[in-house]
Amino acid sequence: MLALVLWTIWPWLPSQRSNRPRTIVLYGFSILEPVITRGIFPAFQKKWMAETGQSVELISSFGGSGTVTNQLIMGVPAEIAILSTELDAQRLKKAGVIRTETWKELPHKGVINRTPFIIQVRPGNPKKIHDFSGLIQPGVRIVHTDPLTSGAANWAIVAEYGAAVRQPGSGPDAGRSMLRGIWRNVVVQAGSGRAARTQFDSGFGDALITYEQDAIWSLSRGSSRLEIVYPRSTILSEHTVVVIDSHVSGKEEKLIKAFVDFLWSEEAQRIFVESGFRSVDERLNSSNPRFGHIHDPFFIDDFGGWQKAKLSIIDDIWRNRVLKELKP
Amino acid sequence: MSILIEQISKKYGNHAVVDKVSLDVDDGELIVLLGSSGSGKSTILRMVAGLILPDEGRILLNGLDITLLPPQERGLGFVFQNYSIFPNMTIAENIEFGMKIRKTPASQRQARSAHLLELVGLPGLGNRYSAQLSGGQQQRVALARALAYEPRLLLLDEPLGAVDTKTRIQLRQSLKKIVKEIGVTTMMVTHDQEEAFELADRVAIVNDGRIEHYGFPSDVYYNPATQFTADFVGDINFFEGHVTASTEERCEIKLFGHWPVYRRGRLPFHPGQQVIYGVRPEQIRISLLEPESYENGINGVIEKSMFFGDVTRYSIRLADNGLLDVQVLNYLFIEGMAMPYELNERVWLIWSQGSGIIIKP
Amino acid sequence: MNQDKVFNRKISSMLPAGFLVLVLLPLLLLPLASVFIYALRGGLGNFGASLITADVLFALRFSLIIAFATAVINALLGTYAAYVLSKTRFPGREQLGIVLNLPVAIPNVVVGTSLLLLWGPIGLFGQMLEPLGIQPMFTPAAVLLAHIFVTFPYMLGTVKPVLDDLETTYEEAAYTMGASRWQTFLHIVFPALKGGLLTGSLLTFAHSLGEFGATVMVSGNLRLRTQTAPLYIFSQFESGNIQAANSVAAVLAILSFILFSLILFLAARTGKKGAQRGK
Numbered sequence: 001m002l003a004l005v006l007w008t009i010w011p012w013l014p015s016q017r018s019n020r021p022r023t024i025v026l027y028g029f030s031i032l033e034p035v036i037t038r039g040i041f042p043a044f045q046k047k048w049m050a051e052t053g054q055s056v057e058l059i060s061s062f063g064g065s066g067t068v069t070n071q072l073i074m075g076v077p078a079e080i081a082i083l084s085t086e087l088d089a090q091r092l093k094k095a096g097v098i099r100t101e102t103w104k105e106l107p108h109k110g111v112i113n114r115t116p117f118i119i120q121v122r123p124g125n126p127k128k129i130h131d132f133s134g135l136i137q138p139g140v141r142i143v144h145t146d147p148l149t150s151g152a153a154n155w156a157i158v159a160e161y162g163a164a165v166r167q168p169g170s171g172p173d174a175g176r177s178m179l180r181g182i183w184r185n186v187v188v189q190a191g192s193g194r195a196a197r198t199q200f201d202s203g204f205g206d207a208l209i210t211y212e213q214d215a216i217w218s219l220s221r222g223s224s225r226l227e228i229v230y231p232r233s234t235i236l237s238e239h240t241v242v243v244i245d246s247h248v249s250g251k252e253e254k255l256i257k258a259f260v261d262f263l264w265s266e267e268a269q270r271i272f273v274e275s276g277f278r279s280v281d282e283r284l285n286s287s288n289p290r291f292g293h294i295h296d297p298f299f300i301d302d303f304g305g306w307q308k309a310k311l312s313i314i315d316d317i318w319r320n321r322v323l324k325e326l327k328p
Numbered sequence: 329m330s331i332l333i334e335q336i337s338k339k340y341g342n343h344a345v346v347d348k349v350s351l352d353v354d355d356g357e358l359i360v361l362l363g364s365s366g367s368g369k370s371t372i373l374r375m376v377a378g379l380i381l382p383d384e385g386r387i388l389l390n391g392l393d394i395t396l397l398p399p400q401e402r403g404l405g406f407v408f409q410n411y412s413i414f415p416n417m418t419i420a421e422n423i424e425f426g427m428k429i430r431k432t433p434a435s436q437r438q439a440r441s442a443h444l445l446e447l448v449g450l451p452g453l454g455n456r457y458s459a460q461l462s463g464g465q466q467q468r469v470a471l472a473r474a475l476a477y478e479p480r481l482l483l484l485d486e487p488l489g490a491v492d493t494k495t496r497i498q499l500r501q502s503l504k505k506i507v508k509e510i511g512v513t514t515m516m517v518t519h520d521q522e523e524a525f526e527l528a529d530r531v532a533i534v535n536d537g538r539i540e541h542y543g544f545p546s547d548v549y550y551n552p553a554t555q556f557t558a559d560f561v562g563d564i565n566f567f568e569g570h571v572t573a574s575t576e577e578r579c580e581i582k583l584f585g586h587w588p589v590y591r592r593g594r595l596p597f598h599p600g601q602q603v604i605y606g607v608r609p610e611q612i613r614i615s616l617l618e619p620e621s622y623e624n625g626i627n628g629v630i631e632k633s634m635f636f637g638d639v640t641r642y643s644i645r646l647a648d649n650g651l652l653d654v655q656v657l658n659y660l661f662i663e664g665m666a667m668p669y670e671l672n673e674r675v676w677l678i679w680s681q682g683s684g685i686i687i688k689p
Numbered sequence: 690m691n692q693d694k695v696f697n698r699k700i701s702s703m704l705p706a707g708f709l710v711l712v713l714l715p716l717l718l719l720p721l722a723s724v725f726i727y728a729l730r731g732g733l734g735n736f737g738a739s740l741i742t743a744d745v746l747f748a749l750r751f752s753l754i755i756a757f758a759t760a761v762i763n764a765l766l767g768t769y770a771a772y773v774l775s776k777t778r779f780p781g782r783e784q785l786g787i788v789l790n791l792p793v794a795i796p797n798v799v800v801g802t803s804l805l806l807l808w809g810p811i812g813l814f815g816q817m818l819e820p821l822g823i824q825p826m827f828t829p830a831a832v833l834l835a836h837i838f839v840t841f842p843y844m845l846g847t848v849k850p851v852l853d854d855l856e857t858t859y860e861e862a863a864y865t866m867g868a869s870r871w872q873t874f875l876h877i878v879f880p881a882l883k884g885g886l887l888t889g890s891l892l893t894f895a896h897s898l899g900e901f902g903a904t905v906m907v908s909g910n911l912r913l914r915t916q917t918a919p920l921y922i923f924s925q926f927e928s929g930n931i932q933a934a935n936s937v938a939a940v941l942a943i944l945s946f947i948l949f950s951l952i953l954f955l956a957a958r959t960g961k962k963g964a965q966r967g968k
Contacts, residue, residue, distance in 0.1 A: 008753045025911065033928055037912075061910045062924070075810030076827040076909035194928045201929060218929070379861050399864040406865040412858040416880035425876070426866035477866070 021055040022252070024259055025077055029065035029084040029151055029239070030194035031214045035275040036060065036082075043271060044262050048255075056255065064192030065151030072097050072244065079256055081242045082112065084151020084193075087306040089240045102243050107264045111238040113277035115213040116294055117159040119229040120200065127206045131231045132163045135207055136181025143205035144186045145196045147314060152193035152237075154314055156209045159235040161313050162298055166233045175313075179322045182209075200226075211237060216276035216290050233296030236278065330355045330513040331376070331481060336385030336395075337537075338371055345371050347537035348385070353481075353530075358507055358514040362524040362561075363534030369517045372534070373483050376515060378402050389480060402481075405474030405512075409486040411466045413458035419445070419469050420454030426477040444472035447506060464495040471503065475510065482507065484516040488523060500526055521561050525549070533557045555604055555687050564606045564685070565652050571601045579686065581605050584648040589624040590681045597686060606685040609655040612677050614642065614669060619678040627676045628652065630669050642669065644677060652677060724942060727935035739936040747913050748921040749940065755829070755917065756897035759836040760890040766837070767844025767889060768882065772874075774845075775852035776860075793842045800839050801906025804831070808907075827909030832917065835903040840893045847889035848882055855881050888955050895948040898941065 028036055041058045048056050063071070065084035072078055073095040083089055089110070092098050103110025121129050127140050135142055145153035157179065164170060164178035188204055190196035193214055200208040201218065208226075215228045241263060248256050262268050269279040273288050285291060303309040333351040337344055346368045353359050361369040374380040376387060378399035386395045394402055414422050423441040424432075432440075445451055448468035458466055467487060474482060487503065488496045504527050507514050518524055524531050525545045533540040533548060533556070541548050541557040552558035555566070572588070573580040579595045582588055583605060597603060607624075619625030628646040639655045646652055654677055660666040669675060729736055739745065774786050792800060809815045809826045818825065825831055855878065863873040901919040908915035910924065918941055925934035 004753075008750050008757075011747075011750065012754075023914075025914075030928065057913060059911050059914045061912065061916075062928070063910070071827075071909060074805060074826070075815070075824060076911070077824065192927070198927060198929045377861075377865055379864070399861070400867045400869060402865075403867070404865055406862065408858040408862060410856060410858055412856065412862040414859065414862075414877055414880075416877075425863070425868070429867045429872060473862075473866070483865075 021057040022255060023057045023059050024079060024252075024256065025247070026058060026060045026080045026082070027068045027072060027076065027078040028060065028062050028082040029068055030062050030192040031152075031197075031211055031217070032082055032239075033060075033062040033194070034217065035272060035277070036062075039271040039275055040263070040268055043267060044259055047262065047267075048258065062194075064145075064149040064195070066147075066149035067191065070149075077247055078244050079247050079252065080260065081244060083240050083242060084237065085154055085306060086110070086238070086240045086300070087154060087310055088151060089242045090307065092242060092244075098242060098244055098246070102245055103240050106241055106243075106260065108280045110240040110242065111280055112241050112263050113269070113272045113279060114236040114238050115211045115277050116230075116236045116297060117156055117209060117234045118212045118215060118292070119231065120208040120210060120215050120226050121229055122206060123225045123227060125227055125229070129207055129229055131229070132160050132178060132182065132234075134229075135185060135209075136178065138185075140185045140207055141187040141205045142182060142185045143188045143190065143196050143200045143208045144183075145193055145209075146189040146191055147318075149191045150193060150196075152196070152211060153189075154310070155211075155235060155237040157318050158300065158303065158309055158313055159231075160209070161317065162235055162303065163231050163233045166296060166298060176317055176322060179318055180325055183318075183322055183326055212278075212292070213276035216288075220276070220290075228292060230292040230294055232294075233298060234294060236297050236299055238300065330357070330390060331515070332388040333372070333376070334386045334388070336372070336375055336382040336387065338368075338375060338380060338382050344537050346375070346382070349534075349537070349539055350385075351532060351539065351542065353513055353515060355513055356511045357529045358504070358516065358527060359530045359532060360524040360528035361515065361517045361532050361534050362519070362521055362528075364519055364560075367534045368537040369534040370485055373485055373515060373517050376481070377404055377406050377483050379406075403477070403479055405477075405479035405482045407467075407470045407474045407482075407484045407487045409489045411458075411470040411490075413461075413466050413469055413473070415458055417457075418454060419450075419456050419458070419461070422458070422469060423454075423473045423476050425473065430477055432477075440476060441472070444476060447475075447509075448472045449502060462495075463491045464499055467491060467499060468502075471506065475506075475512065479512065482512045482514040484514065486518055487516065488520070489518070496520075496523070503527065525561075533560060535560070550683075550685070552685060552687065555606075555689070558606050558685055558687060563609050563653065563655075565609065567605045567650065568689075569603055569605045571597045571599050571603055574598055578681065581684075581686065583626075584646075584650065587626060587648065589626075589684060591684045591686055592682045595686060602689060604687045604689050606687065607679055607683065608685075609641065609653045610639075611683045612652075612654045612679045614644075614654055614656060614666075615676045615678050618676055622681060623678050624681055624684065625676050625678045626652070627674065630671055630673050630675060633669070633671065640668075644675065721942060724935050724938045727931060728939040731932050735932065736936050736939075739933045740940065742933075744912050744916070744921060745918075745933075745937055748916050748918045748937065751829070751832075751916065752898055752918040752941075755832055755836055756894045758833055759840055759897040760894040762833075762837055763840055763844045763893050764886055764890050767841065767893075768848050768886065770841075771845050771849035771852050772878075775849050776857070789845055790842045792839055797839050797900065797902030798906060801835055801903035804835055804838065804903070804907050808834070826907055827911070827915060829915055831907040832904055832915055835907045836897045836900055839900055839903050840896045843892045843896060844886075844889040847885045847892065851882055851885040852878070884955065884958075888952055891948055891952045891955070895945055895952070898944060898948075 026036065037058065037060060045056055048054060065088050068081060069083060069088040069091050072081055072092055089103050093101055119129060119132070119135065121127065129135060129140065145156065147153040147157065160178055160182050161175040164174040165172055167174060188199050190199050193210055196208060196210060197214055197218060212228070219226070241260060243256065243260060269281050269284055273279050273284050276288070276290065278285050278291065300306055300309055303313065331353045333349060335348045335350055336346060337348050338346040349372055361372060363369040371380060375382045378397055382395065386393055388394070389402070414425070417425065420441045423444055424437040427437045427440065441454060445454055448471055450465060450468055461469065488499050491499060500523055516527065528545055530543060531545050531548050532542040535556050541553040548557060549561055552561070558564050567583045569581040569583045571579060572582050574595060574597050576594050577592065579591045579597055580588055581591065581603060589605065626646060628644040630642055631645045632643040634641045639657055642654045642656065644652050644654060656666060661668050770789055774782060805826060806812050807814050808831070810819060810824065815826065859877050860873050863877045868876065899919055901923065904917050905920060908917065908920065910916055910920050918937055922934045922938050
């Protein structure tokens, strides 16, 4: 009993107190967890130790991008947030969590990495799904993320819509009917990209629409024999770093800046590539043989940026029309 | 005078549980508050102890006003009906608790508790716990505990109410012996009149929040001040009557409007006054012969007889349709000093002219 | 023939118990067993390795400290509340008793939300504290606050019945012997409460150790800062690290099992004592 008590309070004993490290508090969207906690941060820790002789500790929390954003709005003490979409960064500004669009001052407008949206199917592709259009056939059960809490869901909807309207010779109606076809088949709406992955891995559904990184990461762990289907055209999601300046004390400013700068260093970008993210530095992307070829990649800027895409695609077409049409 | 209670009252809502009660207790005296449950007797005791504060009136202890003093500062000993022996302490620790609070040295405490245990007849049981003692033993411990710090006044709330009849009679005697030996002034509450008469120097009859009669036990029994008291202690036959003559020597009362009985002595009644006339069953004898001129007598027919072991109780229907109870000691029949009576036998009921009780209605 | 009958009777007397086990097996026992199976699937080495990461060590330590602090604070608060409810008379006493017991009836998530709405940056108190630079939510203090709130009724529930049964005459006896209110509490009331206090504290500790709904709302789920063991399990499960999740789940299950056995043992012991005392 006494041993348990001693063990419990050990780190807080006065003798242990003096060498408490400095900390960085980071909130990230779900699929970032392994790469940040096991890749990026240890590398930064080493670098910081070499440069300053100080140890630094990462305090972090990961969840659906929307959830993280909501937590930030509720006031969690994050210093850095990495969000799945710029949309969530804009919500932070609107809620007054940050005063200016801090991410726009960062390299690549705050985008640290990208990953295309792909379709993952069961081994052998039994439902013969080769593109988004394959998802609308009857009887396909799709695991999707929930746009309310997940950034991945917003990306996926734009990917599905965009893939349809970018087919040669099709108009805006093609996008709507694509969404209607896909969403008719959605059987699970998970709260985050990672939660959707867990659901799909545990046997639900025939197809999962997710980040390429998520699929590669899952395959690299060897735990699943699922296959990746690359749509002919799909969106490359871009993930935004936001510094919550009001939470960064003057004393920590240098540390935070060093960490943020590190995210775009070649070392960090290579770590992202290794773990399945596509670097913002195109030259590095050839180093990961798992990256598949996409015939027609597109970006959110092709739809006028998130602010516009959110209104026209997510809110107007998907929420106000497709969902209503699907309701019995 | 050890304790003086002046006009204390306690109300709960609109109901006066204690209504302007006054009492006095002399040094070393043992008084008993006798009443049925709900009469307010325990409330009076608790007000003396300081566990309940009176709404009005004063309580003086050795001339000192203690009406509003907290119980801790009164220095009284209290024995509860359930004894309330602290279960987490040994008997000795229980007895020493009050002294420990008073910071009496340990050696003195131990000597005192050993002495008290001997006094109450439980020598050597100091190391036990209350769960290991019988009800009677617990009662003795409670008494010893209350006496430990030499209280100025001992209060006993139905101290024998929770033990069986046999033990109760034994405990009564030892209780009186201990209290008198120590000489502590004592107020006790009980509903048991036998207990009250045996222990009390004076008895207060409590009814409906008031004291009906406060006096020596024999006075309470033979000269009750109120009809309630007369009825509450012992058995009694009541008749309505009116005084027809009152002289220096005796009082004449007519029952049923015409039947004369007499009471010796100079009594504060005047002719024409309506009164209650009472006579206790054990004061009456049954006879086939008419009463003598110096006796009271009335005749009737035996309607019912009940055997009680030591006595037989007869109910006699009077000529004027009243019913009168008479008690006859059974050994008188066995010794041939009286004849058993048959049902429906016409008999005389005879009692002394010195034994009737006259009460203002 | 006769032996057959005896045998049949034996069988039929075992039927209800057998049925109970059959029902409980898939409901309680098998899910618990699968936690251990999953935790140990990678071998003991893997099980151990997944337990000694900084995150797990912190989460377990943090959970234990919070549970201990919650138990201590609620032992004090709960005893005080039980004493007030049991030994004093005031208008609205019954209603107050119901209000104090509410936390068991409200879903923990709602407790978490309401704390957030009161103490968070957008809440009433939160906005009052903000200019002072105090932000109580998403800190260890927030977790403690939520746990105190959620487990409050357990202490009340174990201590108040003991106080209700403790006749006032024990206290009155102490008063007449000269003991102050505090001395009376220390020497008379407290010893009587010991059993209830211990059971209540363990119950509180166990509930705090497993609390999830309110914690997830108010903690911010920050690893190495506010992440409790159940939050760690949930996070790991959600990110697909089923083995890591189950290792910690197994540790929690064992801890809870030990605590619960202790509670049962104590309850049985005090029960016996009570019977003895009741003559």
